[in-house]
Every structure is written in C-alpha cells, then in structure tokens.
Amino acid sequence: MTGGNESCTAGPTSMSYLTCLTYILEEWTGVEDIGDYLSYAFYILWLLFPLVVVFVLPGVIIILFYVSILWLHIYKRKNEIKEAYSHDVWIAAREMLATIWDGHGRIWHGYELHGIENIPQGPGLVVFYHGATPVDYIYFSARLHIMKKRRCSVVADHFVFRLPG
Secondary structure, three states, rough: OOOOOOOOOOOOOOOOHHHHHHHHHHHHOEEEEEEEEEHHHHHHHHHHHHHHHHHHHHHHHHHHHHHHHHHHHHHHOOOHHHHHHOOOOOHHHHHHHHHHHHHHHHHHHHHOOOOOHOOOOOOOOOOOOOOOOOOOHHHHHHHHHHHOOOOOOOOOOOOOOHOOO
C-alpha cells in the first residue's frame, strides 16, 4: 500500500489509475476492500439507469414547455408598449423558441426533417401522428420556421386544449 505522500507509480510495481484511486479511497475512508462496495454501487447505478432515463426525458420536456411559456409571457410584458408602434414584435420570440426546440430535438432525439422541398409555397396540409405528447409537431414547426420562415396552423382534438399550459 502507498503512503500519504507517495505516488502510486513509485515502487517496484506500477498500477493502474483506478487501482491507485481504490488504495487512496481505502486509506482515506478507513474501509478495507472498498472495491467491493464500489462495484456494488456501480451495479445499483447500472440497474437503475433505465428508470432514470425514463423519468428524465419527460421531465426535461415538461420543463422546456414551461420555460417556453414563461419566456413568451415575459416577452409579452416587456414589449407591450412596442407592440402598438411596430409591425410584429413576436419575430424574436419565435426565433428564440424555434432555436431552443430545434436544438432539443436534434440533440436529444436526433430529429431531422426530410422532404421539406415538397411543401408547396401556398397553403398545404401536413397530416401526421403524434404520441402521448405533441412534441414531434413542435420539432416539426420549429424546424420549418428555421428553414423556411413559415408558420403552421394546428387543427387538434378538443382534448389537447384541456392539457395544462
């Protein structure tokens, strides 16, 4: 075992960084065979990792929903006076939210939009399925806004308007 001021590479045998860290933790905590405890902790972490992933994704999406709503309310309050004198003060808010949601879709889900050149210049109808949350529509409209500077109108079931937020 190494002393307090000695390095792990000193001595006749060299050891790996993790072995050295294990020896240092054993000395610091006073617990012998700390490697067994660490392997058990890593096992529990690996076992519970899918549950963490299952609960983190919806949590991030819900937080992003409410941050978007809060951002729009703050932006509205800030620009109430400017709204009377300018053409459209919501352009910057749309750009900001479209960038946030597009970044979230690309980073978290690898979202890509193919075939956007097939959307006509005039009115068009895009029909798609969404799951339990309409996140894919938000990703689609954000990407469409960034690429084509166009907005989509939504036709939705009355249930969607009962959701909070």
